Amino acid sequence: MASAPGVNYLNEKSGLWSWLTTLDHKRIGILYMISVMIFFAIGGAFAMLIRYELFAPGSQLVDGATYNRYMTFHGAIMVFMVIIPGIPAFLGNFIMPIMLGAKDVAFPRVNLMSWYCLMIGATVAFISLFYNGVDTGWTFYTPYSITTKNGTTWMVVGAFIIGFSSILTGLNFIATVHKLRAPGMSFWRMPLFVWSLYSTAILQVLATPVLAITLVLLLMERLMLVGIFDPALGGDPVLFQHFFWFYSHPAVYIMILPAMGVVSELIATYSQKTIFGYKAIALSSVGIAAVSFFVWGHHMFVSGQSEVAGVVFSFITMLVGVPTAIKVFNWTATLYKGSVKFDAPLLYALGFLFLFTIGGVTGIILAVVGVDVHFHDTYFVVAHFHYVMVGGTLMAIMGGIFYWFPKMFGRLVHDGMARLSFVLIFAGFNVTFFPQFILGANGMPRRYFDYIPAYESLNKISSIGAWTIGIGFLVGLFVIIHGLLRGEKAGPNPWNSRTLEWQTPSPPPHENFITQPVVTAGPYEYR
Template identity: 55%
Template structure:
C-alpha cells in the first residue's frame, strides 16, 4: 500500500476550479479532457445503439419490415459499424479513463503534452462532425471497411466518411504519443516499470499500436479519397490497381485496432478484479507482459480477415497459425484474473459485476474466435452472423462491459457522487441477459447459414424455418441490452442530483488516484517518495463514518 500523503491538495475540485465555460473549452487539464471525452463518446454510443436497434427491428421478421430498400439497410449497418468503431470503441477507454486516471496514477501533474491532448479532443470533435455530415448527406453504404472498388464507385459520400476517419486517426495518434511519453518520462522516482498499475500497462500496449498502425490507415484512406476524387489508379483493377492491396493495408491497421480497443479494457478489468477481490493481483508480470505480447502479435495476424479474398493458401495457413498465438496472452490474462479472485473476498459492487460480465462474455468471444481463425471452419461460417456474434462478444461483451465497469469504478472520483449500488447491479444483470439474448442466437443461426448484411431472409426459411424464432429472440435481447444502457445512464445521471457525497476511496483501491479528494482536485497531488505496491490492501480498512476506506491507524 502506498504511504499516505503528507498533505492533501488545497485547490478546489477540478469541476469548478477554474470556473467558466471558456476555462473548459480551452482547458489543458487531463481530467477535464477525459470528462469531455466521456460525454462525447457516450453520445456516439447512443447514436451507434440507435442504428443497432433499427437493424435489429428490421431483422425481426422476414421480408422488408421498417426498411423498404436493401440500400437503406446497407446504410444502416455501415453507419452502425463506422460510428461504433471509429467514434466509440477505439477512443473510448484511453480517451476517457486513460486521460482521467493515467497522470494521477503516476502522481504526475498532467500528461506530457497537454496541448496535444486538447488537440486530440478537438480532432475527435471534427471527426464527429464529419460523420454527422455523412448522416445529413444520406449515409454511406460501403460497410465500415470501405472496400474498393465499390467504395470508389458508389454515389454515397464516402469521402466525407474517409476524411472523418482520417481526422479521428490523428486524435488517436496524439493520445498514443502522449501516453507513451508520459509513462516513459513522468513516472515518479519510486515507481519502476513493474510498480505501475496494470491499467497503465494496458494503455502502454494500446499506445504502441495506435502509434504504429494508425498512420498506415491514414495513408490508405488518403489514397482511397484521392482515387475517388482524382482517379489515380491505385486500388481500381481497371487502372492496373490492386483491390486486395487495400484490404492488406486496411487490416494491417484494423486488426491491431481491435487490440487498441481491448487492451485498455483488459487494463480496467485487472484493476477492478483485484480491488473487489481484496486480494493482490495474481501474476502481475504475466499480465503486464501479455499486454505487450498482444500488442506485438496483433500486428502479425491481419491476413485472417482475408481467408476468402484470394491470398495464397500458404499465406492463409501462416496467418491462421499466427492467429492462434494471440489466444495465449489473452488466456494468460483471464487465468490470472480468475486466480486473483480465487479465495479472495469478492464484493459484488457494480464495477465488479461488469468485470465478471467481461470475463464471461470475452471468454465466449475469444473461444469462438478460434473457429474463425482455422481455415476450414472459417470457410463455413465466413460472412454469416456467426462472425457478427463473435465480434460483438469481444467488442461489446469486452470493451463495452469494461467501459461500464470503469465508468462505475471511477464515477465517484470523476463526479464526487455515489450512485445506487443495487440498481447498478440490476443494470449489470439486465445488460448480461440482454446481451446473451441478442448475440447467442446469432451463433446458432450463423452456423446454420444465416448471412450477415441481409435485410430480408425470407428465402432462407425454406431450409431453416427456425430462423425467425431466433431473430425475434435476438431483437428482444437487443432492446433489453439498450434498455440496460439507458438504465445505467439514468442511475449515473440521477446520482449527480441525489447521490451521496463520495468518500475519497470508496472501493479501497491502492492506486494513487484514490488518495486525493473526490471529486479530484484541480492540482494533482504528487506521488510520495516511496511508492508502494498498489495491489497490497492489508493497510486499508473500511471507515463507517465516511463510508470509504482509510489507512489503518
C-alpha cells in the same frame, strides 16, 4: 501550487469556455466522456433500427439501400467514435496520470487537440448524412467504396481526422509513461491499467498511420481515380484489404487491451487481493500488441490471398490466443482466497470475463482456417466480435465508469440500480448474440437486409434481446445522472484500493495531488 481545501478540478473554474479551452487531463477526460456517450447513443439507435428491420424477413421499415446505411453508420460510429476512444481517451485520460503520480499528461495541448480532432472528424463524418449517407460498411472495401455514389468521401475524411485523435492520444500516453512517473514509480510498480494503456498507445502510434495512408489512397481513388485499388485500371482491390486490416486488426486490440486493464483493476480492488501473476498480465499485454501486427490476414482467408498466407496467418493467430488465455486464468486465480464484494463494477468485470471467454474461444474457432472458410462473413463472425467488443469492451467501460465515478465526481452511484443495469445488459446481450452464433453456423451471411424464412425465429429472439440491452443502457444512463445529482458524497477511497488515484481527494485538485506522492511499493499490496 497546492490548491486550497475544497477546490478541485471541477469547481476551480467555471463556464463553458473554461471547459473548451482546458488543458487539465481530467477535464479533457470528462469532455471525452460526454462526446463518447453521445456517439454511443447515436450508434445504439442505429443498432435498434437494424434489429427492428431484421425482426422478420422482407422489408419491415426501410429498403435494402437504407438498411445498408444504418449498418454502416452503426459500425463506423461504434468503432471509430465509441470503442476506440472509449477507454483510453476517456477513462485513461482521467485516471492514468493520477495512477502514475503525475500532474498531467506529457503534452496537455496535444491532448486537447486530440479531442478537437475527434469532434471535427465526427462532424465531418456526420456531414455524409446530407450527401445520401454511406453504404460501404465500416470497412470501406474497394472497389465498391470507389464506385458507390454518396457521402462516402465525407465519412472517409472524418475517419482520417479521427485517426489523428487516436495517434495523438497514443503519443501522449507513451511520453507520459516514459517521462512523468512519480518518484519510485518503476515500470514494475505501474498498475495494470497503465500497462494496458501503454501497449494500446504503441498500437495506436504504429497502426493508425497505415489507416491514414489507406484512407488517403481511397480518397485519391474517389476524387482523382488513381486506380491503385481499381481493377479496371490495373489496380488490386485486395491490396486495400491488406492495408485496411494491417491497421484494423491491431485496432481490435486497441479496443480490447484497455478493457483488460480496467478489469485487472476491478478484480484486484473488489477481491482486496494482489493480482495473481502481475508480470504475466503486464507482459501479455505487450505480447498481444506485438503479435497483433502479424495476424491481419485472418480477415482474408477467403479473399483470394494465397493458401500459404492463409495457413501462416492461422498459425500466428493461434499464438495470440496464448497470452489472452493467460490473462483470463490469472484473473480467475486472483479471486481465489480473496474477499469478493459484489458491487456493480465487479459484476461488470465478471460479466466481462464470462462474455470475453466465449468471445475468445469462438475467436479460436474462427482462427482455424478450415472452419473459417464456412464461418467467414456469416453471423458467427458478427456474434464473435460483438462478444468481444460489446461483451468485453463496453462491459469494462460500464464497470470502469461506476468504479471511478466517485473519483471523478466525488459522489457514489446507486449500486442497486447499477446492478440492475448490469443484469439487463448482460441478459439482453446473451439473448441477442448467442442465437447469432447458430444463425452463422447455419450459413446466414452478414450485412443481409433480408433473409430466407428458415432464419426467422432466431432473428426474432435476437431482436428482442437487443431491445433489452437498449433498456439496460438507459438504466445505466439514469444511474449516472442520478449519481451526479443525488449521489452520496464519497471519500477519497471508498473501495479501499491501493492504487495512487485513490490516495488523493475525490474529486482531485487541479494538479491531482496535494503533495507530490512518492511510490514505495507495487500497486496491489493487499496484505
